[in-house]
Amino acid sequence: MYSDLCALLEMIIMSHVSEVAEFQSCSCDTFQAAIYPLNQPALLKGLDLGPALKLWRSPDYLASRVGPKPVKIHVSQSPKMDFVSKNFLYRTLPFDELVHRCSDPGQKKEYFVSPDEVYYLRAVGDNPRKDIANFTTDYPSLVSDLILPQFFPEDKLFSSVLRVASPGLQLWTHYDVMDNLLVQIVGRKRVVLFPPSALEDLYLKGDKSTVVDIDTPDLEHFPRFSNAERFECEMSPGDVLFIPALWFHNVTSLGYSVAVNSFWRGLDDKFYDSKDTYGNKDPPQVQRALQMVDKAMGLLADLPDSFREFYCQRLITRAKDKMTNNVD
Ligand SMILES: O=C(O)CCC(=O)C(=O)O
Incomplete structure (x- = not known):
């Protein structure tokens, strides 16, 4: 009976799923003229991202390039991070230790709460209340490895954010107010996106959806959730996902994962909060x-x-x- 219900649920959800459109080796001009104006997510393949794709595959290389720089991380006992029940803690680890714990979870000798805890680094500036994450200045030893796509005018760049995750880590559904290019460098990632028009079906609290389990949602609590149109893609190393501003996204790292994303201002500066350091404050x-x-x-x-x-x-x-x- 339960499995019948789950199968039915899956069918209902699948009927609203579209694949994210893919584009091979697109140029800045093509992006600006043919992709950006559609205001739809797009998976860009075959771009030249530099030697990071090969070099960062080695956790030892990545760890030793940055060394023991302290980084603030999320630590959770469950891979499904839930901001409603707040099932995670904020802690600090040396970057090299974080990389080793994420890339080889079975080998960790120390932990905060339990041996199977998972980690997520969403890099922030030195003073997270004031400083905006800037991959170039915060991780200078990695800069020459990576070519970040420049598909927007330089002066519209808001932030560039290094992200490191344990296998299986799922980040809750949320939207950002900036356009986003998510560059996947190590590991595969499943990304589920919902258009801004799905807002009423996502049971929002601020910029986040309260529906934590997007695959087997509790439809008694969230009856409209199955109406939400969704787009889905799997990112491989070297893929770049364009996530337009206000598109909801839910991201699962299928293995140990390293990515860098850049947020861009698509609107006039007056529509952005000058105190926003994350790119997610409403105008x-x-x-x-x-x-x-x-x-x-x-x-x-x-x-x-x-x-x-x-x-x-x-x-x-x-x-x-x-x-x-x-x-x-
Ligand atoms: O890839 C990730 O870890 C999360 C990406 C994300 O949420 C974002 O770029 O806004």
């Missing part, structure tokens, strides 16, 4: 608008339930009408 205009919604809901708080629900629906209808210019 300042949107933050103010959301505060106003909270205030508006506060004004309705004392009404009896039936009135509150009715007028809440009226606010939603009014916002939708404004969006399509039906209200003056």
